[in-house]
Amino acid sequence: MLILECPYCGVKAEETELSPGYEAHLKRFGPGSSDDEFNDYMFARKNPKGVHFERWRHAYGCGKWFLAARCTATLEVFGTYPAQSSEPPADLVAKIKAKRPDWSGYK
Amino acid sequence: MKRYSVFAIAREAMSYHLGWERAWAAPQPKKEYDAIIIGAGGHGLATAYYLGKNHGIRNVAIIEKGWLGGGNTGRNTTIIRSNYLQDPSAAIYDKALKLYEDLSQDLNYNVMFSPRGLLMLAQTHHEVRGYLRTVHANTLQGVATEWISPARVKELVPIINIDGPRYPILGALYQARGGTARHDAVAWGYARACSAMGMDIIQQCEVTGVRSENGVVKGVETTKGYIGTKKLGIVVAGHSGQVADMAGFRLPIEAVALQALVSEPIKPCMDVVVMANTVHGYMSQSDKGEMVIGGGTDGFNNFTQRGSFHHIEETLRALVETFPMISRLKMLRQWGGIVDMTGDRSPIISKTPLGNCFINCGWGTGGFKAIPGSGWAMADLMARGEPGPLAADFNMWRFREGQFIDESVAAGVAH
Numbered sequence: 279m280l281i282l283e284c285p286y287c288g289v290k291a292e293e294t295e296l297s298p299g300y301e302a303h304l305k306r307f308g309p310g311s312s313d314d315e316f317n318d319y320m321f322a323r324k325n326p327k328g329v330h331f332e333r334w335r336h337a338y339g340c341g342k343w344f345l346a347a348r349c350t351a352t353l354e355v356f357g358t359y360p361a362q363s364s365e366p367p368a369d370l371v372a373k374i375k376a377k378r379p380d381w382s383g384y385k
Numbered sequence: 386m387k388r389y390s391v392f393a394i395a396r397e398a399m400s401y402h403l404g405w406e407r408a409w410a411a412p413q414p415k416k417e418y419d420a421i422i423i424g425a426g427g428h429g430l431a432t433a434y435y436l437g438k439n440h441g442i443r444n445v446a447i448i449e450k451g452w453l454g455g456g457n458t459g460r461n462t463t464i465i466r467s468n469y470l471q472d473p474s475a476a477i478y479d480k481a482l483k484l485y486e487d488l489s490q491d492l493n494y495n496v497m498f499s500p501r502g503l504l505m506l507a508q509t510h511h512e513v514r515g516y517l518r519t520v521h522a523n524t525l526q527g528v529a530t531e532w533i534s535p536a537r538v539k540e541l542v543p544i545i546n547i548d549g550p551r552y553p554i555l556g557a558l559y560q561a562r563g564g565t566a567r568h569d570a571v572a573w574g575y576a577r578a579c580s581a582m583g584m585d586i587i588q589q590c591e592v593t594g595v596r597s598e599n600g601v602v603k604g605v606e607t608t609k610g611y612i613g614t615k616k617l618g619i620v621v622a623g624h625s626g627q628v629a630d631m632a633g634f635r636l637p638i639e640a641v642a643l644q645a646l647v648s649e650p651i652k653p654c655m656d657v658v659v660m661a662n663t664v665h666g667y668m669s670q671s672d673k674g675e676m677v678i679g680g681g682t683d684g685f686n687n688f689t690q691r692g693s694f695h696h697i698e699e700t701l702r703a704l705v706e707t708f709p710m711i712s713r714l715k716m717l718r719q720w721g722g723i724v725d726m727t728g729d730r731s732p733i734i735s736k737t738p739l740g741n742c743f744i745n746c747g748w749g750t751g752g753f754k755a756i757p758g759s760g761w762a763m764a765d766l767m768a769r770g771e772p773g774p775l776a777a778d779f780n781m782w783r784f785r786e787g788q789f790i791d792e793s794v795a796a797g798v799a800h
Contacts, residue, residue, distance in 0.1 A: 279694060280685070294695050298684035300639060317785040321637035321728055325626040327688045350640075350686045 280348075285358045287340040299333030301325075302345045303365060327351050329374055329381050331366055334358075347374060386581035388493050408573060409453075409580035414587050417613035418446045420767060421605060422620055423592050423628060425449035427458040427568075427753065428745055429620035430575035430586075431760020432767065434492075437582040439761070440768035445584040446614075448607060450591035454572025457622050460690075460722035461753040462645050462667060462679040464658055466503045466563035468530045470519050471790050473778035474731060475526040480775060481758030485566060488757060494574030496566045497672070503563030503658040504538060506707070508552045512663060516558040530560045544654050544710050552664060552706055565658060565669055571756055595632040601740035602632070617742045618767050623688065623723030625746035634738045636746065637784050638725045643682045643750050644692035646719040648711070650674030664703030665696075676711060678704065682724065682750060692721040724749050729789035734762050734772065735781040743767050744781065 280293040289295075301323050307315040324330070330350045335343050345363060347356040347370055356377070357370045366384050375381060387393060387406055397404050420436060422429045425447045436442045447453075465485055467478035489495050507513045516532060523530040535547045535554045547554035576586055587609065594606035595617070604613035619628050623640045650673050660667040665681035680700035683692050697719060705712045727733060727747040732755070734745050745763040748755060762775035772780065778790055 293685075293693055300686070313785060318635070321784040322635040323626075323637065323639050325636075325639045325686060327624070327627055327640075330686055332685065348685075351688050353687070353689055 280353060280355070282334060282346050282355060283358050284336040284339060284342070285344050285360050286342045287336065289336070289339050291336055291339055295336065295338045297335040297337040299335060299343065302331040302333045329356070329378060331384070333361070349378075386577065389495075408577040409586055412585045412587065414446060414448075414585065414590070414607070414609055414612045417604070418585075419444040419614070420616040420618065421445070421612060421614040422447045422618040423605070424456075424620040424622070425453035425572075425576065425586055425588065426456045426620065426622060427454065427572050427575065427756035428622070428748070428759045428763070429618070430454075430572055430579055431756050432618055432620055432745065432763040433579045433584055433760075434575045434582075435761045435764035436768060437579065437584060439764055442768055443582050443584060445579070446612065447579065447584065447586045448590050448592060448605070448612070449586070449588045452588050453576050453586060454569055457722040457724065457752060458572045458756075459569055460645065460720055461568055462669065462677050463565040463568045463753060464503065464563070464660070464667065464669065464679075465498070465566055465754040466560050466658075467528055467754070468503075468505070468519060468523055468558055468560045468563070469792060470522050471731075471792060472522075472526060473790050474792055475523065475528050477758045477762060477775050477779070478755055479526070479528050479758075480761060481755045482562060484757030484761065486562075488566075488571070488574070492574035492578045494570060494577055496570045496574050498564065498566040500562050500564040501657050501669075502541065502559065502561045504533075504541065504660065505558040506538070506659060506661045506663075507555045507557060508661060508663040510555070513555050516556070519558055528560075529562060530558055533557050533559045541657055542655055542659055544708055545659070546707060546709050549706075552661070552703060554707075563658060568753060571753075575760075592628060592631070595628070595739070595742070597633070597739055597742075602742040615741065616767055618763060619737075619742065619744045619746070620763065622725050622746060622748065622752065625725050625744065629737075629744065632737065632739050632742055636733070636744075636781065637727055638733075638747055639686055640688055640723050640725055641682045641685065642687040642689065642692040642721040643680070643724045644696055644719060644721045645677065645679045646697060646716050647671070647675040647677050648714040649717050651676070651714070654710070661703065661707060664700065664707075666700040666704045666707075668704060668708070675717065676714060682726070688723055690721045690723055724752075726750075728784060728793075729791045730793040731790035732759070732779055733781045734759065734766060734776040734779040736766070736770075736772070737781065741770070
C-alpha cells in the first residue's frame, strides 16, 4: 500500500485517498514552440525504472496538488513537497543521492 | 524436430516416453545475425516465427533477459477478441484472431484455442450507446459481433445476476468467435517452431546497450557479450522505455502494474468469457476449473509486478454483485504484470529514429490477443524496412501528427 504524506495538511494518506497525476516538472511548450518541443511536452515521458518525480492530488483530503519523489522499482517513497516547486528541493535530492548512489540525478 | 501427433504418442508409449526431444534448443549466441529480436515473449517469438515463415529470414536470435514467456505472456487472462471500434485496431486484432483459429495446426503445438464466445456487458446507458456504435463499426469492418438483450445474456451465462441494483445488465456486445487460449502454450509453440527453423533463443541474457554507427544499428551489448546484427527488433513490453533509451530515443509510454487473480478450481459453471468494463472486471473459467479474474491498472508508474490491493477489492466487490455465486470462492493466486501504456491505448509497431531498429510495444493491457497479428505485422516491417497495411497506422509519430487510434474511449479500461 502506497502511503504519501501530504505536505500541506500533514496527513499520511494511503493511495485510495489520493489521485495520481504522473510525471512532475514538465516544462510547458505552447504556441510559438517547435513541433518537437510540443510533442515531447505532450507525449514523451521519462518513465524511469528507479527514481521518479510525480504529481499527486490529495483528492479525498485537502484537495491540493503536491509532488512526490518515489522509486518505481521498489515503491520506496523518498519524500513529498509542495506543487509550487519548479524543481525538487536540494535536501530531498541529496537524500535520494545518499540512498541511490548510482542515480544520475535530477535533470 | 519430431512432429507431435497421435502416432508419436503411440510410438513413445511403447518406449516409456523416453524419446521425446527438447522442444527448443539452448544455444550460445553467434557473433552476428541477420536479425535480433529483444524479448522472447509472445510478440517477440511470433515476430521471429513470421520472419522465418513469411520472409525466409532464419538467421535470427531472440534474446531474453529472463525465461521465454515469463513476462506478460505468462501473466495475462488469456482473452482473445477483435471487437474494436477503430478500423486499424479491428484489422490487426482480427488478423490475430484468424491466425489463432488454426495456430495449433500451423505450429504443430496445441495452444488450446477455445472460441467459446465473449460478452462485454453494458451496465450503464453510456456503455449501451458505446457498444451499439461498436457493433455498427464492426459490421462495416467485417468483424462479426452482435448486440444481445439481457435475457440472452442470462441464457448464455446462467450464473449472472442481471437485476443490479448497482450494476444492472442492460445488454451486451457479443463476439461468438472470441474466447481464450493457453497463454504459455502460445509462447512455447512459437519457440519450438522458431528453434526448428534454426533460430537461436537465448535466455538469461540481458541487453545492456545498443551499438550503432552513423545512425544505423550495429549490434547489442548483452550479459553474454556483444552480438552484431543487421536488424534489431525491440519487443519488450514493460521495459520498452529502458531499451529505447539505450537506442537513443524516447517513447510516449508509461509503465503501470495490471493485476489478475484466480480462484480455487470449481466445477464448470461458465462457458463464455465475460467482461464488465464499468467495474474493471473480467472473468472466464479455465480448463482446470479456476475462475480467472482480471482487474484494473494502478494509476502510477510501477515496475514491481505487483499491484495495489484495493484494486482487487474493488474488482471482486463488483463481480460478487454480478456473479453472486462467487462470493464464497477462495482466491488462490494473485499476480501483476508491467504494462506499457500509450496515450491512445493503441500499440506502436514502428520504425524508430535509429536506422534498421524497429519497435513493437504499447500493447498495454491487451497484448495477448494480438500476438499472432502483431508478430505478422512486425515481421513484415522488419523484413521490408517499411510498414505494411497492418502496421502503418501504428507508427510512433502518430502522436506528433495528432493521428491517434483512440481505443481509450472505445475499450474503457479492460482492454
